[in-house]
Amino acid sequence: MSEAADLLFTNVHLATMVDGYGELRDAALAVKDGRIAWLGPRGDAPAALAEHDCGGAWMTPGLVDCHTHIVHAGNRSNEWEARLNGASYEDIARQGGGIMSTVRATREADVEALLAQSLPRVARLLSEGVTTLEIKSGYGLELDAEARMLRAARLVGERLPVRVATTFLGAHALPPEFAGRADDYVDELCARMLPQLAQEGLVDAVDAFCERIGFSNAQTARVFEAARALGLPVKLHAEQLSDQQGAELVARHGGLSADHLEYLSQAGIDAMARAGTVAVLLPGAYYFLRETVQPPIAALREAGVAMAVATDCNPGTSPMTSLLLAMNMACTLWRLTPREALAGATSHAARALGLHADIGTLEVGKRADLALWDIARPADLAYAMGSNPCRGVVNGGVLRQAHIAV
Numbered sequence: 593m594s595e596a597a598d599l600l601f602t603n604v605h606l607a608t609m610v611d612g613y614g615e616l617r618d619a620a621l622a623v624k625d626g627r628i629a630w631l632g633p634r635g636d637a638p639a640a641l642a643e644h645d646c647g648g649a650w651m652t653p654g655l656v657d658c659h660t661h662i663v664h665a666g667n668r669s670n671e672w673e674a675r676l677n678g679a680s681y682e683d684i685a686r687q688g689g690g691i692m693s694t695v696r697a698t699r700e701a702d703v704e705a706l707l708a709q710s711l712p713r714v715a716r717l718l719s720e721g722v723t724t725l726e727i728k729s730g731y732g733l734e735l736d737a738e739a740r741m742l743r744a745a746r747l748v749g750e751r752l753p754v755r756v757a758t759t760f761l762g763a764h765a766l767p768p769e770f771a772g773r774a775d776d777y778v779d780e781l782c783a784r785m786l787p788q789l790a791q792e793g794l795v796d797a798v799d800a801f802c803e804r805i806g807f808s809n810a811q812t813a814r815v816f817e818a819a820r821a822l823g824l825p826v827k828l829h830a831e832q833l834s835d836q837q838g839a840e841l842v843a844r845h846g847g848l849s850a851d852h853l854e855y856l857s858q859a860g861i862d863a864m865a866r867a868g869t870v871a872v873l874l875p876g877a878y879y880f881l882r883e884t885v886q887p888p889i890a891a892l893r894e895a896g897v898a899m900a901v902a903t904d905c906n907p908g909t910s911p912m913t914s915l916l917l918a919m920n921m922a923c924t925l926w927r928l929t930p931r932e933a934l935a936g937a938t939s940h941a942a943r944a945l946g947l948h949a950d951i952g953t954l955e956v957g958k959r960a961d962l963a964l965w966d967i968a969r970p971a972d973l974a975y976a977m978g979s980n981p982c983r984g985v986v987n988g989g990v991l992r993q994a995h996i997a998v
């Protein structure tokens with residue numbers, strides 16, 4: 593390095609996540625202009641304007657939660673309690689519950705109200721070392737309410753130290769105004785909602801829920817064509833409850849990721865492998881729904897499909913704000929290795945957002961988004977349930993406390 597670095601982290605063990613854990617013990621890492629400028633053995637460290645002694649902590653790339661519905665109003669603990677007291681899902685739906693209760697609450701909330709409810713959830717994620725967060729719309733289901741959700745998502749990234757990637761999920765559920773007219777809603781979404789939101793700069797990617805209770809494969813294809821015409825990348829809630837050949841569809845559109853995947857077929861796996869589409873695994877929803885069909889982890893591994901792990905934070909099927917717990921669940925429930933789980937929350941999650949050139953590993957030139965941990969070895973991150981060993985976080989070279997008060 594020609595000039596002195598801005599900041600040197602020293603007395604630290606690195607898990608670079610390049611080639612497995614990419615462990616480098618007794619190391620140092622230098623930051624300049626918000627980027628990783630150098631990393632290597634502690635004794636070889638370059639000069640720096642300031643030094644931070646990490647006290648023997650481990651450092652990983654900042655965690656990336658690549659699939660959340662974390663901006664929404666209200667919660668559904670009342671419905672969950674009613675179900676555990678014997679009410680059926682149909683009873684609840686007939687009384688206007690389920691996803692539509694979140695849609696109603698979200699439509700009634702202005703941007704500040706959405707933020708007031710969402711920031712504490714985001715702060716919990718950030719306290720565990722998350723530095724990049726994907727946030728979906730999809731509880732507005734009309735132009736203005738979807739716009740408010742996406743504006744709130746953008747504001748999360750301004751009010752808190754986190755990089756936010758927004759996803760338009762207008763094709764999440766059929767709004768009541770369009771009951772029996774799903775194709776008309778898809779017309780409205782493609783012709784009016786998506787172009788307008790994209791023009792406002794609110795959309796980084798486009799998602800849909802391709803399912804019997806969501807949108808058909810043909811309807812999803814129309815959403816994807818509209819997205820691609822605007823130059824936007826696509827991803828999909830695919831094969832969560834049944835095989836709709838959603839993985840093949842999203843792979844055909846060069847999609848970033850196919851998410852959930854409990855009912856994924858070998859043809860879907862092959863299509864994803866060919867297209868380089870990431871498999872985003874969401875064990876929180878599997879757990880909360882008491883699903884019994886597991887995603888085909890061994891076949892995905894065999895095919896060389898990159899596997900990411902995310903929280904799916906949402907009020908209906910995964911009210912979870914711990915990415916470390918999602919990693920533990922992926923290992924315990926589905927036999928991911930701890931190394932795969934950590935790659936799933938760093939490098940592969942970055943790839944699922946199309947951001948892998950910039951974040952997700954500790955490499956010279958990448959953004960200095962880092963997490964510091966009080967652990968004995970990297971596997972501890974997925975191992976311990978309900979503990980948070982995060983001792984500090986670095987966003988673009990700026991060190992902060994793990995805990996954030998909102």
Ligand code: DI6
Pocket residue numbers: 690691694764801829832877906907908909
């Ligand atoms: N799959 C899910 O698990 C969530 N959305 C989706 O497409 C459920 C969303 C909710 O119930 O609020």
Ligand code: FE
Pocket residue numbers: 659660661829904906
């Ligand atoms: Fe989801």
